[in-house]
Amino acid sequence: MSTAAIVILVVVLLAVLFAAGWFFGGQARSRRLRNRFGPEYDHRLETAENRRVAERELTEREKRHAKLSLRPLPDAARVRYAEQWTQVQERFVDSPHEAVADAEELVHTVMRERGYPMEGFEQQAADLSVEHASAVDGYRAAHEIRDRNDQADTESLRTALVHYREIFRELTGDTAEVPVQRADEVDNHDERKAHHA
Template sequence: MSTGLIIALIVIGAVLVVAVAALMALRYGRSHGGGDLRKRFGPEYDRAVTRHDGDTKAAERDLARRVARHGDLRVEPLDPERQERFQARWAAAQERFVDAPREALSEADHLLGEAAEARGFPDSGHYDEQLAALSVHHARHVQGYRHVHRLAHAPEHAAGHAPEQPATAGHGPAGDGVSGNGAATEEMRTAMIEARELFQDLVGAGAVGSGTKGSRVI
């Protein structure tokens, strides 16, 4: 068999694999319908449409591919000891937010990735794949992880972030966060609050204590 023929067969095989995957996604979308996808994904459906510049069909094909790839994923429970360790680390991150919000945000990003991996989702080293799987099983709360991850990996100057100061520095009596680096801190605070919903889904509803210094801030 000539080299040219071998290469041609490899190319044809790759094209067939892509075609089959696309056909499966299309069949899923037709059999389940856009209404079912909207119901399943909730706000994630609207975000997918936005990412595809308003092309609803393209968004539905994207979501259908996610379900086809990750819908049968087996989510494992956490044992109580590991659950408690995750909860303690999240509480510590909340407390750290008072004095070092960016570092606390980074820890939250790591915790979400580790907790998802511990539950059986793709490992945290493959963020995009992990996020896609989470969007199938935790569609209503996955945006918090996306927000935290984006801020945690953004260059400090990109967010207009001044050298790190305590979260209360330069604030008025009500801690309104309108001076100094308050705007950047407020966005990080919002991301932490959003991400907490997914963390609770993954680890347990009692993951966030109500009497810590951090919980008063976020």
């Protein structure tokens, strides 16, 4: 075999190895990002021009997130916020529009205390997606309902409150399950209490 043939063979072999490494490295990166971001990964694929752009953005989110000075809530703050959340949920029965607005504000308050920058909704969602990917779709849905607050019916507002509760619980580390009651459930409960009294 001539020297030229050996050089060509080595160059081809190196090119094949490089291509295989690039392909399998890309597959591993995609798998890692899909596992980290879950539904948010799919959301970015749908809204980005292609997979590479979507994955580059998700990688940039991770880098930005690593630079944030996030901190856990002190126990006293967690208890205080849990009490405030209970008040928000109780207010929903009589004032669903106001309760949803209060829920959004309480989520923002917790985010600020945890150290999240508040640079606008899309950036908030992007920052949250790194650690709380499972709740970001709901956070977006709640925000959309909140944006049309005056036109939203009570059931839509209830859905928004449930979504806000999900991100609130993730941010505070609260795992207690407290259902959001419908107005008719509260009325029936009050009637049963009055009947038994």
